[in-house]
Amino acid sequence: MGLTRTRGARSTTDLVAGVLGSDRLALARAITRVENQEADATALLTALYPHSGRAHIIGVTGAPGTGKSTLVTALAQSYRAAGMTVGIVAIDPTSPFTGGALLGDRVRMRALAGDSGVFVRSMATRGSLGGLSKTTGDVVTVMDAAGFDRVIVETVGVGQAEVEIASTAHTTLVVEAPGLGDEVQAIKAGILEIADILVVNKADRPGLDRTLRALEMMLEIEGNGARYVRHHGQLLRVESPVESDEDEATWKVVVMKTVAMGGTGIEELRQRIEAHRTWLMESGEMALREQLRIANTLENIIRAELNRRIAASMPASGLDDLVEAIRRRESDPYAAAAGLLSAV
Amino acid sequence: MGLTRTRGARSTTDLVAGVLGSDRLALARAITRVENQEADATALLTALYPHSGRAHIIGVTGAPGTGKSTLVTALAQSYRAAGMTVGIVAIDPTSPFTGGALLGDRVRMRALAGDSGVFVRSMATRGSLGGLSKTTGDVVTVMDAAGFDRVIVETVGVGQAEVEIASTAHTTLVVEAPGLGDEVQAIKAGILEIADILVVNKADRPGLDRTLRALEMMLEIEGNGARYVRHHGQLLRVESPVESDEDEATWKVVVMKTVAMGGTGIEELRQRIEAHRTWLMESGEMALREQLRIANTLENIIRAELNRRIAASMPASGLDDLVEAIRRRESDPYAAAAGLLSAV
Numbered sequence: 001m002g003l004t005r006t007r008g009a010r011s012t013t014d015l016v017a018g019v020l021g022s023d024r025l026a027l028a029r030a031i032t033r034v035e036n037q038e039a040d041a042t043a044l045l046t047a048l049y050p051h052s053g054r055a056h057i058i059g060v061t062g063a064p065g066t067g068k069s070t071l072v073t074a075l076a077q078s079y080r081a082a083g084m085t086v087g088i089v090a091i092d093p094t095s096p097f098t099g100g101a102l103l104g105d106r107v108r109m110r111a112l113a114g115d116s117g118v119f120v121r122s123m124a125t126r127g128s129l130g131g132l133s134k135t136t137g138d139v140v141t142v143m144d145a146a147g148f149d150r151v152i153v154e155t156v157g158v159g160q161a162e163v164e165i166a167s168t169a170h171t172t173l174v175v176e177a178p179g180l181g182d183e184v185q186a187i188k189a190g191i192l193e194i195a196d197i198l199v200v201n202k203a204d205r206p207g208l209d210r211t212l213r214a215l216e217m218m219l220e221i222e223g224n225g226a227r228y229v230r231h232h233g234q235l236l237r238v239e240s241p242v243e244s245d246e247d248e249a250t251w252k253v254v255v256m257k258t259v260a261m262g263g264t265g266i267e268e269l270r271q272r273i274e275a276h277r278t279w280l281m282e283s284g285e286m287a288l289r290e291q292l293r294i295a296n297t298l299e300n301i302i303r304a305e306l307n308r309r310i311a312a313s314m315p316a317s318g319l320d321d322l323v324e325a326i327r328r329r330e331s332d333p334y335a336a337a338a339g340l341l342s343a344v
Numbered sequence: 345m346g347l348t349r350t351r352g353a354r355s356t357t358d359l360v361a362g363v364l365g366s367d368r369l370a371l372a373r374a375i376t377r378v379e380n381q382e383a384d385a386t387a388l389l390t391a392l393y394p395h396s397g398r399a400h401i402i403g404v405t406g407a408p409g410t411g412k413s414t415l416v417t418a419l420a421q422s423y424r425a426a427g428m429t430v431g432i433v434a435i436d437p438t439s440p441f442t443g444g445a446l447l448g449d450r451v452r453m454r455a456l457a458g459d460s461g462v463f464v465r466s467m468a469t470r471g472s473l474g475g476l477s478k479t480t481g482d483v484v485t486v487m488d489a490a491g492f493d494r495v496i497v498e499t500v501g502v503g504q505a506e507v508e509i510a511s512t513a514h515t516t517l518v519v520e521a522p523g524l525g526d527e528v529q530a531i532k533a534g535i536l537e538i539a540d541i542l543v544v545n546k547a548d549r550p551g552l553d554r555t556l557r558a559l560e561m562m563l564e565i566e567g568n569g570a571r572y573v574r575h576h577g578q579l580l581r582v583e584s585p586v587e588s589d590e591d592e593a594t595w596k597v598v599v600m601k602t603v604a605m606g607g608t609g610i611e612e613l614r615q616r617i618e619a620h621r622t623w624l625m626e627s628g629e630m631a632l633r634e635q636l637r638i639a640n641t642l643e644n645i646i647r648a649e650l651n652r653r654i655a656a657s658m659p660a661s662g663l664d665d666l667v668e669a670i671r672r673r674e675s676d677p678y679a680a681a682a683g684l685l686s687a688v
Contacts, residue, residue, distance in 0.1 A: 042678050049676040064407065065524070180409070287671070294667045294677060299654070301681035306650050310643070323638045327631070332393040333638060334386050337645035 012040045016047040019146045024119065027146050031121055034138045045138055048145035053290075055087070055144040056277050059169030060154045061194075066177040067201045071260040072154045073109045076118055078270045079150055085117040087143035089136060091155040119143065134300035137168055137293075166194035167296040170289055171276045173269075175199045176215065178207035195253055196276050199269060203257035215255050251279050356384045360391040363490045368463065371490050375465055378482045389482055392489035397634075399431070399488040400621050403513030404498045405538075410521040411545045415604040416498045417453045420462055422614045423494055429461040431487030433480060435499040463487065478644035481512055481637075510538035511640040514633055515620045517613075519543045520559065522551035539597055540620050543613060547601035559599055595623050 010018075010029065018026020030048075034041045058075075062068050069090065076086040088109065112118045121139060136153060143151045155165050166172050174195035179202075200211055256272055258265035280286035322340075325331040354362075354373065362370020374392075378385045404419075406412050413434065420430040432453065456462045465483060480497060487495045499509050510516050518539035523546075542563075544555055600616055602609035624630035666684075669675040 046676055046678045049678070050673050053671075053673060290671050291664075291667050294670045295663065297677045298663075298667070298670075298681055298684070301677055302654055302685060303651070305681065305685055306654065307647070310646055310650065319639065319642075320635075323635050323642070326638045326642075327397075327634050329394050329397060332390055333641045333645055334390045334393070337642055337649065340642070341646060341649055 012043050012047070015044060019048060019142060020051055022147055024116070027119060027142065028121075030142050031139050034142055035123060035135055037135075041138070045141060048142055052141045052144035055140075055148050055151045056171070057140060057144070057169045058150060058152045058273060059165035059172040060152060060175060061156070061165050061172065062175030062177075062199075062201075063180060064156055065180055066175040067260050068154050068156075068175050069109060071175060071199065071201050071258060071266075072152050073111050074258075074260045074263055074266045075152065075270060075273075076109075076112055078266050080115060080117055082270070084149040085147070086119075087140075087146070087148035087151040088112075088118065088120045089139050089143070089151065089153045090120065090122045091136065091153070119146075119148065133168065133296070134304050137297050137300060140168060167292060170280060170286065171196050171273050173197050173199050173273070175201050176211060177202040178205045178211040196251065197269070197272055198253060198255045199258055200255060201258045201260050203265070204259045204262075208257075212255060212257075249283060251276065251283075251285075356387050356391070359388060363392060363486060364395055366491055368460070371463060371486065372465075374486050375483050378486055379467060379479055381479075385482070389485060392486055396485045396488035399484075399492050399495045400515070401484055401488070401513045402494060402496045402617060403509035403516040404496060404519060405500070405509050405516065406519030406521075406543075406545075407524060408500055409524060410519040411604050412498050412500075412519050413453060415519060415543065415545050415602060415610075416496050417455050418602075418604045418607055418610045419614060419617075420453075420456055420496065422610045424459060424461055426614070428493040429491070430463075431484075431490070431492035431495040432456075432462065432464045433483050433487070433495065433497045434464065434466045435480060435497070463490075463492065477512065477640070478648050480509075481641050481644060484512060511636060514624060514630070515540050515617050517541050517543050517617070519545050520555060521546040522549045522555040540595065541613070541616055542597060542599045543602055544599060545602045545604050547609065548603045548606075552601075556599060556601075563597060563599075593627060595620065595627075595629075 010026070015026050015030050015033070019030050030044055032038075033044060060068055060072055060075075072088060072090070076088060079086045090109070109120050112120060121143075123135065123139065140151050140153060153165055153168055172194050174197075176198065177200065198215060200208065200215070254272070256265060256269050258269055260266065280289065322331070322336050326333055326336060354370070359370050359374050359377070363374050374388055376382075377388060402419075404412055404416055416432060416434070420432060423430045434453070453464050456464060465487075467479065467483065484495050484497060497509055497512055516538050518541075520542065521544065542559060544552065544559070598616070600609060600613050602613055604610065624633065666675070666680050670677055670680060
């Protein structure tokens with residue numbers, strides 16, 4: 001088989017040409033090389049980067065159990081029906097033990113299989129301390145360069161992931177669902193402020209009213225007249241009601257209700273995302289978000305390189321002696337770190 | 345008030361003496377300085393480090409809704425009844441918007457208030473990309489030096505936090521609960537391998553049998569005779585049943601059932617933790633775990649310092665021009681990062 005013969009032997013140049021020509025096999029291989037940080041990953045990304053910047057990047061985050069994967073699948077189908085192509089990066093909670101992404105490409109988003117206008121890639125969070133953001137950004141760049149109109153990045157929103165998704169996406173959806181526990185509710189509050197659009201999925205479930213009330217209370221959309229608006233990437237508290245909803249300078253975070261499993265509310269959600277994209281471009285906010293995305297990318301690249309240098313500068317045997325001295329409390333890690341750093 | 349007068353003016357030396365003398369106010373201040381990375385944080389930690397290394401550090405992690413806080417509270421009460429003192433570090437999902445730890449010291453663990461043998465500290469995950477691990481380790485060092493017999497670190501186990509807790513703790517508890525959704529189940533699998541002890545809390549809830557079966561399937565404790573044992577920090581697959589349960593070289597990960605709210609199973613859980621501590625010391629595994637902890641601490645300190653240097657080496661104006669050039673696709677972030685790094 002030709003496919004087997006050329007596997008791995010394909011040159012970086014061929015791979016770049018393949019990605020730009022929307023060759024799915026080339027795309028899959030390029031992503032793998034980028035994800036595994038293979039030798040030519042930087043060369044690949046450098047070649048693809050000038051062709052990126054056209055896709056609109058949609059981040060989808062939320063607590064476990066809110067039905068994010070189903071929502072992303074329905075959203076992708078809606079975009080396909082509107083004639084657009086969609087790349088999906090699904091970031092999975094991973095088992096270091098099984099080694100792979102747990103939910104996997106196959107289990108999730110089965111409904112999208114066989115559609116050449118959709119490309120789904122699951123990524124593992126494994127061993128990615130601080131590196132997940134870089135790898136995610138890199139994979140998005142590859143999909144963007146491959147010409148997908150929309151790239152959706154899905155991640156479980158607990159901990160740092162939600163902050164990272166906001167610095168990767170143009171439009172961030174925070175997904176909620178009725179009837180989750182109190183701790184989940186608390187976590188939600190932590191991710192509300194990164195939302196451009198709030199989605200209450202599984203809106204046919206009991207407890208919808210309570211969830212809506214809680215969200216509205218948090219957003220203070222109603223009540224004392226105060227509300228929060230996004231303005232140049234900042235969430236601002238507006239003490240009095242905003243004069244006009246037509247005001248271009250602000251974006252109103254609204255709550256959308258969906259039942260992704262049955263397709264309810266998906267079309268409206270897609271239109272709201274597109275409205276956000278239009279607002280980003282007309283208000284000048286898009287340029288600001290792009291600047292933030294690029295600054296973030298730069299920082300991630302530098303961080304990854306410095307991590308590599310730290311690892312390279314630490315001979316395992318020398319470190320062992322140091323660690324043992326600290327363990328015996330003959331030294332302390334702060335003095336030892338200062339010594340190591342002076343050598344870097 | 346004397347307290348008001350000396351606030352902030354207290355010297356590092358006084359603070360160190362206060363922490364070593366178990367002065368709660370000094371302890372609270374020292375932790376705040378360490379957490380906020382104030383000017384004398386490193387001096388404080390350097391002075392306290394030689395006095396650390398006596399506490400047994402217990403990590404408690406699990407998905408949202410498993411009742412970790414209640415379990416930690418019950419466990420602390422059990423330790424107190426056994427005559428031991430307990431420090432608790434509770435890492436909260438945080439709202440960057442509200443700025444503080446959401447669940448807070450006051451809401452959680454109210455039952456422990458007024459007991460001078462317990463010290464609870466909530467920490468926010470805010471803006472702690474990669475830095476949470478260092479700060480957590482530093483706060484544990486302060487509590488350890490203050491003389492607490494046991495230090496419990498509680499964190500929501502989704503994403504990276506669970507890996508970090510395993511590198512901070514001597515004994516790691518992974519908490520499950522019946523009746524959580526499928527996605528939560530999947531996340532669970534990702535944290536099983538760091539467990540020294542598995543806890544199914546809320547064991548009076550419907551779905552207990554299903555949860556236990558799922559856990560046993562994952563652990564393969566029963567069935568084909570294979571099972572997993574911890575050996576020198578690695579999870580090893582044992583194809584045939586281990587000959588003797590008395591074998592000192594291995595630790596058997598078992599599932600403990602608790603109802604933390606009613607106190608059921610807590611005493612047994614505490615005894616299992618103590619059995620793990622004994623095993624760690626008798627098997628020689630404790631020295632290995634301490635080495636891992638120290639190596640991890642060293643890396644965290646170095647990473648934090650390099651991050652500080654990156655930030656210091658980037659003049660905001662110069663970066664703006666670079667970012668704008670990349671946004672216009674006149675440059676790319678990989679080339680720009682290489683240029684910046686050569687200047688560091």
